Amino acid sequence: MEAKPCDLMTAAPPYGHVLCSEKWTDSALVRALRGGGLKILFEKELHVADFLLPNKSSILYVSECDIIAGSSYKRKLVRYRNASNSFQELVLVERTGLSEQYFSALQRFVVLELGLPLLPVGGQAEASQLISQMIQADGRENIFRKSSCRLLDPLVLTLVQQIPGVGRVKALTLLQNFSSIQQLCSAAPEELEPMVGQTLAQQIHSFFH
Known part of the structure; x- marks a missing residue:
């Protein structure tokens, strides 16, 4: 029996x-993931998500072309946020020379209006490295699995460590003091x-503003 979209999520x-x-299927991102030793399973029906990871994270990828083509990608982001599933959501956005002028507005929309974590990447090669790191972190950091606090999982820990100057110890400190990514984004320097x-x-x- 084939899995239904709701089962996949x-x-x-x-x-x-x-x-x-x-x-x-034929993307540079998938080729890079395979080159890193990951096995790729393709599925027609992933609802709005582009990738699902073993640590129950889902990823929506907004490319440079999506951003430059207009605002239609915003509808997809809203559907992604509203999707009913048990996965933790992450938005990867290509921040390039061409998309830079749109990035601040996109960041505000995703993080502040939709409340989703956003991570900029330079392209598909960088995105594949990030996905591989998240999967490897999930394999090592059993202490974070099934945590009662959504923040203390490998995905969010990896996200916070992308902030320049923030290593693992400081990331853990921040996540123990702020109840959500949105709260961390909104924190004033005096609070941090x-x-x-x-x-x-x-x-x-x-970094956030």
């Missing part, structure tokens, strides 16, 4: 595998300073 692929929308110091507090604030 409740069961994660096994460790070392990535479930991909069929539209990514007691945890990471004045200079890094300003860097974190600048």
